[in-house]
Amino acid sequence: MSESAQVSRISRARRTDIRRENERLILEAAERVFAEAGFGGATMQLIADLAGLPKANLHYYFPTKEALYRQVVRNIFEIWLHAADSFDAAPGPAEGIGAYVDAKMDISRRHTFGSNVWASEVMHGAPVIQDYLEGTLRDWTEGRIAVIQGWIDAGKMAQVDPRHLLYLLWATTQHYADFGHQIETLNGGRAFSDRQWREAKDTVKAIILRGIGVVP
Amino acid sequence: MSESAQVSRISRARRTDIRRENERLILEAAERVFAEAGFGGATMQLIADLAGLPKANLHYYFPTKEALYRQVVRNIFEIWLHAADSFDAAPGPAEGIGAYVDAKMDISRRHTFGSNVWASEVMHGAPVIQDYLEGTLRDWTEGRIAVIQGWIDAGKMAQVDPRHLLYLLWATTQHYADFGHQIETLNGGRAFSDRQWREAKDTVKAIILRGIGVVP
DNA sequence: TCACAACCTGACCAGCCGGTCAATATAATT
DNA sequence: AATTATATTGACCGGCTGGTCAGGTTGTGA
Numbered sequence: 310m311s312e313s314a315q316v317s318r319i320s321r322a323r324r325t326d327i328r329r330e331n332e333r334l335i336l337e338a339a340e341r342v343f344a345e346a347g348f349g350g351a352t353m354q355l356i357a358d359l360a361g362l363p364k365a366n367l368h369y370y371f372p373t374k375e376a377l378y379r380q381v382v383r384n385i386f387e388i389w390l391h392a393a394d395s396f397d398a399a400p401g402p403a404e405g406i407g408a409y410v411d412a413k414m415d416i417s418r419r420h421t422f423g424s425n426v427w428a429s430e431v432m433h434g435a436p437v438i439q440d441y442l443e444g445t446l447r448d449w450t451e452g453r454i455a456v457i458q459g460w461i462d463a464g465k466m467a468q469v470d471p472r473h474l475l476y477l478l479w480a481t482t483q484h485y486a487d488f489g490h491q492i493e494t495l496n497g498g499r500a501f502s503d504r505q506w507r508e509a510k511d512t513v514k515a516i517i518l519r520g521i522g523v524v525p
Numbered sequence: 526m527s528e529s530a531q532v533s534r535i536s537r538a539r540r541t542d543i544r545r546e547n548e549r550l551i552l553e554a555a556e557r558v559f560a561e562a563g564f565g566g567a568t569m570q571l572i573a574d575l576a577g578l579p580k581a582n583l584h585y586y587f588p589t590k591e592a593l594y595r596q597v598v599r600n601i602f603e604i605w606l607h608a609a610d611s612f613d614a615a616p617g618p619a620e621g622i623g624a625y626v627d628a629k630m631d632i633s634r635r636h637t638f639g640s641n642v643w644a645s646e647v648m649h650g651a652p653v654i655q656d657y658l659e660g661t662l663r664d665w666t667e668g669r670i671a672v673i674q675g676w677i678d679a680g681k682m683a684q685v686d687p688r689h690l691l692y693l694l695w696a697t698t699q700h701y702a703d704f705g706h707q708i709e710t711l712n713g714g715r716a717f718s719d720r721q722w723r724e725a726k727d728t729v730k731a732i733i734l735r736g737i738g739v740v741p
Numbered sequence: 742t743c744a745c746a747a748c749c750t751g752a753c754c755a756g757c758c759g760g761t762c763a764a765t766a767t768a769a770t771t
Numbered sequence: 772a773a774t775t776a777t778a779t780t781g782a783c784c785g786g787c788t789g790g791t792c793a794g795g796t797t798g799t800g801a
Binding site: 344345346347348349350351425428429431432433434435439442443446447450467469470472473474476477479480481483484485487488490491492494495508509512513515516517518519520521522 | 560561562563564565566567641644645647648649650651655658659662663666683685686688689690692693695696697699700701703704706707708710711724725728729731732733734735736737738
């Protein structure tokens with residue numbers, strides 16, 4: 310390999326780094342602002358300030374407010390879907406659902422803003438990700454329902470409508486992000502400690518697993 | 526009673542009716558618009574159009590957008606709190622929690638927009654009803670926790686952290702309103718039928734009640 | 742060193758927003 | 772019939788918003 314080619318590759322990489330770093334900054338700020346103010350209440354100026362960039366620079370990387378929002382929603386959707394990996398390799402409901410609750414609770418904790426954006430998007434009729442709901446999410450859901458039904462048929466858990474079980478799992482784990490402020494207020498205004506998060510996870514898992522006839 | 530006094534009372538009542546009717550129209554439209562667009566995305570013009578009134582008329586009854594929003598949030602909060610009545614008279618968890626789930630599922634179904642507004646408000650840090658969270662809601666929660674703890678002490682249900690049980694109840698029932706669009710999409714784009722709502726209720730109750738050691 | 746592409750940004754704009762207000766209409770009271 | 776209180780509304784306004792753009796800077800390749 311010639312030296313000039315070497316330099317060329319590095320240079321291209323540096324350009325990419327600038328772009329990637331700025332996009333990261335913007336997306337991070339956008340996620341927070343969209344979460345706290347909603348799409349309608351968010352302003353490009355506020356996102357720019359939080360990202361430490363001039364507003365015009367945002368429009369260099371993302372042509373419109375909607376395009377930026379779209380990217381934020383897609384990012385959290387990816388994370389959301391990947392939490393399902395824990396579901397798949399499991400031999401039974403105790404491991405599968407247990408791991409899924411753990412993963413989704415971690416998302417609520419670590420990606421609170423993203424979770425809020427996702428909830429907002431769905432609540433407002435999913436104007437941006439309706440196609441995802443009808444495609445990817447639908448397929449994912451059908452697959453998981455089949456897995457759960459398999460466990461039921463194999464006598465590994467009680468007969469429960471798998472669909473509503475999924476909703477219950479989504480609801481419960483998501484709640485710790487979306488209603489985090491309410492929970493924090495009821496917790497004396499303090500955010501959950503590590504220990505409290507563990508207790509939350511354990512209680513949720515205990516109730517649900519016992520609820521579907523799995524003795525932990 | 527003199528006739529003039531009679532007329533006076535009727536007249537006053539008519540005036541009151543006009544006011545009440547218009548406020549109702551406005552609040553109903555506002556609930557829907559705030560739910561679908563969020564506080565920031567909602568516009569007074571849109572609410573006015575939906576209510577069939579000129580925008581200036583809205584400001585006659587509600588001085589500011591925020592005041593209107595505040596009233597919408599308070600209304601749904603009242604409904605939300607009253608669902609707890611079913612909790613109180615119950616002799617044990619089977620009846621109490623069963624009735625509470627029923628009541629809250631009905632709220633999700635009948636007051637979907639209001640539920641969305643409430644979720645939005647809390648998610649955005651409760652800028653308007655923080656005092657309610659710290660006062661009324663806190664008291665309510667402590668009271669219910671005591672009731673549940675009483676049931677546990679009396680051996681009527683398994684040992685479960687009452688606080689997280691409440692969160693699980695709120696989350697699960699609220700989910701059918703807040704993520705109603707997602708659920709509808711996964712239901713083939715059709716809203717739940719009466720039968721499906723009944724199945725949802727029954728499944729939720731079955732899992733939770735079994736989950737806390739109550740055999741239905 | 743030069744040419745070119747990618748990146749940056751202050752200044753600006755049209756349009757929409759919440760809110761105001763003066764003028765008017767309607768209802769209630771005397 | 773006259774007066775007062777309540778309700779209604781079109782027209783208007785300052786301020787903010789998303790978005791544009793021309794001109795400048797920095798990095799890259801030959």
